[in-house]
Amino acid sequence: MTHNIAILGASGYTGAELVRIIAGHPSFRIVALSADRKAGMTMAEVYPHLRHLALPTLVSLDEVDFAGVDLVFAALPHGLSQAIVKDLPASVKVVDLGADFRLRDPAEYEKWYGAAHVATDLQKEAVYGLTEFYRDDIKGARLVAGTGCNAATVQFALRPLIAANVIDLDDILCDLKNGPTGAGRSLKENMLFAERSTDVQGYAQGGVHRHLGEFDQEFAAIAGRPVTIQFTPHLVPVNRGILASCYVKGDPKTVHQTLAHAYAEEPFIVVLPFGQQPGVGHVTGSNFAHIGVTGDRISGRVLVTAAVDNLCKGSSGQAVQNANLMLGEDETAGLMMAPVFP
Amino acid sequence: MTHNIAILGASGYTGAELVRIIAGHPSFRIVALSADRKAGMTMAEVYPHLRHLALPTLVSLDEVDFAGVDLVFAALPHGLSQAIVKDLPASVKVVDLGADFRLRDPAEYEKWYGAAHVATDLQKEAVYGLTEFYRDDIKGARLVAGTGCNAATVQFALRPLIAANVIDLDDILCDLKNGPTGAGRSLKENMLFAERSTDVQGYAQGGVHRHLGEFDQEFAAIAGRPVTIQFTPHLVPVNRGILASCYVKGDPKTVHQTLAHAYAEEPFIVVLPFGQQPGVGHVTGSNFAHIGVTGDRISGRVLVTAAVDNLCKGSSGQAVQNANLMLGEDETAGLMMAPVFP
Amino acid sequence: MTHNIAILGASGYTGAELVRIIAGHPSFRIVALSADRKAGMTMAEVYPHLRHLALPTLVSLDEVDFAGVDLVFAALPHGLSQAIVKDLPASVKVVDLGADFRLRDPAEYEKWYGAAHVATDLQKEAVYGLTEFYRDDIKGARLVAGTGCNAATVQFALRPLIAANVIDLDDILCDLKNGPTGAGRSLKENMLFAERSTDVQGYAQGGVHRHLGEFDQEFAAIAGRPVTIQFTPHLVPVNRGILASCYVKGDPKTVHQTLAHAYAEEPFIVVLPFGQQPGVGHVTGSNFAHIGVTGDRISGRVLVTAAVDNLCKGSSGQAVQNANLMLGEDETAGLMMAPVFP
């Protein structure tokens, strides 16, 4: 059965990645693509790598005809998404790739995003889109909130450990190495090739990164108490990829076994043999996440490292995985492409 | 119908790329992987990005059991391939990704590769594997010789122009920009990250690159007379990709129309609108080739630029495309994955 | 003797490069830095790599006090520079790094830059800043026009050959591989790290690049007749560097000898042994240019390749070299730093 798909905000990188994935999907058909500033252009003009595909021309948001659309992927700036989604026909399912529906608490939303939410009913209804942990809810959801890419990566490393109570909840430290595509196609001097290609530098450090709101919400829900992690992202010169080095306290072998057991049946989460560490180059272009666990010479210290492609498993791949569930398709449909290496 | 596939030389980059592609192929099943120096290792150890796949353990060449194998991909060093292929069971079809069967004339082989060919019968029998131009022969072939990656790229730009006699055959100049994966996984100082990542430099210049043998053979066959091109490759710091800037003399619009017409029905060759130029980033990880045509302020000069992913369309993608034909499958089976950008 | 230096347009890449070079100069002292949009900021805020230097705070153009200034480096957008320079005190010497004074003919200027020149007297007075060929004029000049970075690179390869009449003037083809810093710090989607880091693509092709105006002017002056070259730049993912592959017709050994002889006494131009090719990585961060000459299997074809760092020898290094001459200093003062490799 074919499902009609609309992508709002198709001119950003996550929009392009959605198109790339859906091009290989057996039952999704793209019927509308919106991009306000690039309305009127073809996708081939905006993204020449998609030139071989037969795709609708980009239109502005208010030109999209939602009749017959089964599911919308919204890849819009935060703030805008909530305004758009609340006016969509009730028959249309929605996967939001932005930040608007990730936090359930309006106060938390306002704290991290600096403005009151305009669709608090939807905010409550939305299911958090970390597929491996919200699978059943997602199946029946009308609105799924895609997670932050950092948020997904770190949660893959930590959720089973928090749930199993095998690490010290008061001393969790996550140091991330991030490809610049996580910043999207926005025009900033420090995102120019000239400035990123020979640099490594931290950003949004000290506890101000908005994905912390997701960690706080999710980890508290699992632990039944507040869990406040330290989280530090760094930009590294690789297009795609997040490597999250998560430093925890516990027994290394127990940590490894807990993760291996938790993900044993997961199609996309691979736990490496004990002592091996993943590389972002080994998941590029794919929906896979690789997780490694290493002990330390200091007893009771454990390093859990998770690698994902931020545009795919961290965003658009996750979105398609959720859409598959929402539309009754096989969860892995269109998503089993192997990573591209070298 | 499932076809049993063996890959000889699976530990090199083209071997890994074959596995990546076949992982998404509807009817190919890998039953044997050989790699002499890495025999006994799993593919996950040699290429962690393929870790999620169920694959046979690597064995040495003489351990491969060819019973039940329908087709062999040979990704072996030149010289070795001819020795191996000539002893394979006659029932096994072969796509050779190396250089051993590209040149039909034993004298030419010896001239470019410095040693006499040891399987001259097979050399004559082999079909040159540039799919778009040898499709019918490939369908019935037992042995297909994969082309050089540079050779494929340049031929996509030039063959229709030579065939249509719309360019000056005595003044063809091709300047190539090549990603280092074309050199394979060989250990050389100038292939280290430290030495390539901030450098651009020519190599094998002045008419000594072995792919010239292919150009001479093929272009003479099309033109009915010798065609001697000038050909200069340069290493650029991008993993995958060849951009061939081919400078020819003729009428720009005629050149564009000739190419557009020649490739109008081809699933993988895209001719851009006149005046647009392709980028290697727009074909990365895919089996597509993009071709652009631009005129010049100097009347009668034309620039034809072709972009391919050297590991995919330039080698392993082409190999699968040929195998599809040889085994009676749809030519595009397993090969329609969209490029990965950014 | 200390010379007081002002840099107008100090917030761009060539401005920063001027500061870097002058930091090691024995007799230049920076007394003013202007940058309209960043006026009020310190250089450390705009360019943290210059943080260790004691530098004046950035001011707007009209706040610069030119009293006591010996020489101005103007690194301004074209059009603006001519308006500014014409109003400078006559006592101030000027090295213009932009395009405004490169072309002597007002009609040519208007043809390539799309607007009439507003300081045609200065345009006539300005000396073309290719130091190795205009050394004597530069010594006595008040206004020197820095060359285009591509223009410098290609002229190093070709000027002695045209002057010596050892190549065919009607068949010169230059294929360039360019680092994106040549585009400056301007904010464009295709200059983002995400879009350049895995791509190689031509730009400004077909004879529309503005540096062609310089080639036409200079080569005609040398040859005593029009010389129209074909010129095609390509963006490659390396911060600094231009590799110009210049295809000419002549005798390879004669070409090599002509270049070797022409540059035998030059401190910054190195002609490699015959058959060796330069890499941009071997001149990075320096004022050196490396030139290689190779023959071809086709008799009478020669490849001359020149490598420069576009920000240094191609722009700011050249500017300092010229300023040294204008101020009576040793031409190499502050410029002998070795390239940074790897």
Place this chain on the structure above:
Amino acid sequence: MTHNIAILGASGYTGAELVRIIAGHPSFRIVALSADRKAGMTMAEVYPHLRHLALPTLVSLDEVDFAGVDLVFAALPHGLSQAIVKDLPASVKVVDLGADFRLRDPAEYEKWYGAAHVATDLQKEAVYGLTEFYRDDIKGARLVAGTGCNAATVQFALRPLIAANVIDLDDILCDLKNGPTGAGRSLKENMLFAERSTDVQGYAQGGVHRHLGEFDQEFAAIAGRPVTIQFTPHLVPVNRGILASCYVKGDPKTVHQTLAHAYAEEPFIVVLPFGQQPGVGHVTGSNFAHIGVTGDRISGRVLVTAAVDNLCKGSSGQAVQNANLMLGEDETAGLMMAPVFP
């Protein structure tokens, strides 16, 4: 006064970097360069970026004439260096860039390097070469042991904090992002451009990296008790640079003030304003180290980040700085070149 310098192991990256730096040094003259496997070659053949320099031809170690040599830089593999240095004439001063003399305790050396030391007398005599902290000892030393590049970077961040007792000594965690040049010019598959350019991956994790021996020795000496840090390096695709993210517990402002005060008079160590973070791109090619301090939303947590160029300040720049002291020159001679950015 001119000092005669010999470089042993000149064909590696630190050897080349020594030559680059010394090329701009006012009083060092290179009189011998050794490189066993490349003996007989010119430096221009081994490192074309040094082609403009007049340098001695490479010779084998036993061909070096030490008569008249004032100081030797030994950039040799560990194990070899101790054997060579112990047989040098007593009149020759030595800066060893390898690991052989970093650890004073023979048992510690054997533990980390797997073999007994063959020159334990010299081991005891050697001064640890972290200039900013051993300045007086270095001035009078005959043998100085260059530090590990990671060891230098992390010590810049931590030594003043341990000395001032302002951080918790039992909970120090250092996550490093390292350019691959730290591995030298050794030929390994995972150091190929193809494998590093799109990857980020940890290595030598879990407390096995040999630089831990240096931390243990140095921090215990400062603290007067054992200090065991957690230390995790990761490879990132940037040629030069180490970014050390050091997570400590203490008061952020106190930490910042302690560092700012400690380095107030240092010519090469720059402490950024509170809350700013350094980038490795801002020290590339230079002898500077940038240090940043940020607090966290979790009270009592501090992130101290240090950026150095591993080949320069982390190795060869430090070596020249030490040699300056040993030879009675100004400590900064030849070392004030500004970083190269972009």
